[in-house]
Amino acid sequence: MSFIKEFWEFLKERKKYWLLPIIIVLVLFGGLIILSQGSAVAPFIYTIF
């Protein structure tokens, strides 16, 4: 939690809020990689096909 707080403080200080969407997408994909133990796009491929 302290990391998220510090990172938020950093974005506020630098006024770089526009980086937030990129970071959220990166974190989501990162999470998916961990969950799927492989490619981040794999879960989507399986649900589509």
Place this chain on the structure above:
Amino acid sequence: MTAILGISAYYHDSAATIIIDGKIIAAAQEERFTRIKHDSSYPFHAVEFVLKFANLKLSNVDHIVFYEKPFLKFERLLETYVAFAPKGFVQFTKAMPIWLREKLFQKRMIFNSLKEHDEDFINENKIFFSEHHLSHAASAFYPSPFEEAIVLTADGVGEWATATVAVGSGNKLEIKKEIHFPHSLGLLYSAFTYYTGFKVNSGEYKLMGLAPYGEPKFENKIKDNLIDIKPDGSFRLNQNYFNYATGFTMTNNKFHELFGQQPRDSEKDKITQFHMDIAASIQKVTEDVMLTLASSLKKEFNIPNLCLAGGVALNCVANGKILKKKIFDKIWIQPASGDAGGSLGAALAFWYTEQNKERKKSNTDDMQGSYLGPQYSQKEIEEQLNILGAEFEIFDEENLINKTVEDLSQSHAIGWFQGRMEFGPRALGARSIIGDARSPSIQKTLNLKVKYRESFRPFAPSVLREDLSEWFNLEVDSPYMSVVADVNQKKVLKITDDQKNLFGIEKLNIKRSEIPAVTHVDYSARVQSVHKETNLKYYKLISKFKKKTGCPVIVNTSFNVRGEPIVNTPEDAFNCFMGTDLDILVIGNCYLRKENQNNELKKDYKNKYELD
């Protein structure tokens, strides 16, 4: 008492420094302990050493300061990828997992590593982060002998900044201007290091050593196409020719087409006149940028002193040019100008700017000759040598010096290991290989049989301070080998017209001065002035050599082979001694001759370390 631990790590040249109440107590680079050149891992051994030397447990340390800001670096990476998209996608996919997995959580990583030193260390809030170039600037200004100075830093890249201008006054240090990535003088130099077949971040000094063999034929090509130098010395790089922002190489095809050749493959391709001319050209451009910057800063701020740090400040040829032009009254260059010195700067910046402590200045700098590393007692040395099976004699200091001088005058190559190890990339007479500067053959012998490195590489002289101007065109102290100066005309020998017309590497075979071993092909030398106040034993040695031969100059090169970190322990020194053609080893008061050693202890050393 306030103890501050400075750390640099995770990029290259990790190191640790401890300061107590603003005084520099100990500093060392991790590579010396792990024996991995430019080691970038968490500096566990270096931290252990500085704590032990200061007689402190980590839990007694008040603040720990890391030399750069990881979040800011991450911001630069993301913005660079966005700016160059879709180019750079592959680099992006390789970089992001590393950042998301570990680098972004550096505070936690550092905390976990720190806990391994002392389990009582529990307060994560003791960890602070300095900015990369502020750390460099602080390492240059605070230990300098100046009350007020302009501080110029330049390197590859830190977070955003690649070069900064700061003004230091008393205990204040304020960054006034910055040049941001991807426009970087350090990266420009590194691009040419890569192009000429040397390793980026370590082979830059080879490029500098190669430059005097060539002519700056490509200077205009570089200035017309690659770099736009403004009248104030600031610059922009034309990114169409570089690949470092988005790819895995420094230069791209457009760059190679511009100069008409592909990058040199160090395993297959020889160094040709073309590479020497390339080296001379980029060296000239670098000097021009530094000189223009220095002149415009002098005009703008009208402060008489200049401090330099950052990897570009290791370019002692450019430093020498700034000095020679007399743009500033005085110049001081941090001996550990690379990232290792960031650990020192981070700690000092915290003490003076964050804690607002008073800074008292004397006429000398605070680096203590840069002898800030580990030392070994005579008892420890003897114990280590006995375990290794070494055959040695023990002499008192006077006899030891007499014997060494005798060996020097017979052109022997000598390993000289005394006192505390140097902090910074230069060996300054504590972990040095020394030889007779008057010998015409010693450069080749040392390069090929001892250091196993390219024969074009020059060697540096150590000269008694009082004899400095008699032998070199230099009037100011140069204790850290950070400037290049010409050999005094009085000591230069005449060469024939035929010799004048020699090209490239052939120039090496001419005896140019009374001290040929340390006179580069352009009559320059990277000078170390030796002072009795900082290294008395080394001073006495050279004084004795002068008494015997009339020459107060000896060859001083780092105690290692190519690609190897400078030796740290007596064991490292003995291994290097047994793995090379060194004739004599002097450690503390122990004296070892090669012919007395057991042949079975000889090592295959030549291929132990990778070429850099």
